[in-house]
Amino acid sequence: MISEKLTKGLLLIAEPSILGDISFNRSVILLADHNDDGSVGFILNKPLKYTVSDLVPDIEANFKIYNGGPVEQDNLYFIHNIPELIPDSIEISNGIYWGGDFDLTKKLINDGKIKKEHIRFFLGYTGWAAQQLEDEMEANSWILAENVYKNKIIGKSTNDFWKEKILELGGDYMLWSNAPENPMLN
Secondary structure, rough: OOOOOOOOEEEEEOOOOOOOOOOOOOEEEEEEEEEEEEEEEEEEEEEEEEEEHHHHOOOOOEOOOEEEEEEEEEEEEEEEEEOOOOOOOOEOOOOEEEOOOOOHHHHHOOOOOOOOOEEEEEEEEEEEEOHHHHHHHHHHOOOOOOOOHHHHHHHOOOOOOHHHHHHHHHOHHHHHHOOOOOOOHH
């Protein structure tokens, strides 16, 4: 793990002490933007029961939809690693891009030119006001980690992603890796 300052492209790993928070308990978040006005991220490891075709009927694909966070959950967002196919996207870092021409994206998906390892869709996002994320970092709510997967993180399996990251931390965190999600139920 790292002790760098907050910058877009890093991962935020929820501290095991975040209990009872449905959105953030055991979350791994890709920090998509961070500046003086605030921060935006997408939760990478909380798949929903929906596919993109459930929400956008003119897309013929069964790509999973993920809970991106508690903000604007009625909006669909996407990240991808194919800027050469999707114009008007914004680079987050490490070859990961946010958004772009949605009409063209739909067409490319339907034509089979975009695969699920190239794109990930989210309902909502995670947002912090100015200085809020820094305050949460000081309160030890998050562990900052480098995105060692670079743009391959889009296709990364999510089932045990939080547990994998916690095991990498070692030490006292090892205890939490096999603890039930709600220790009160143990």
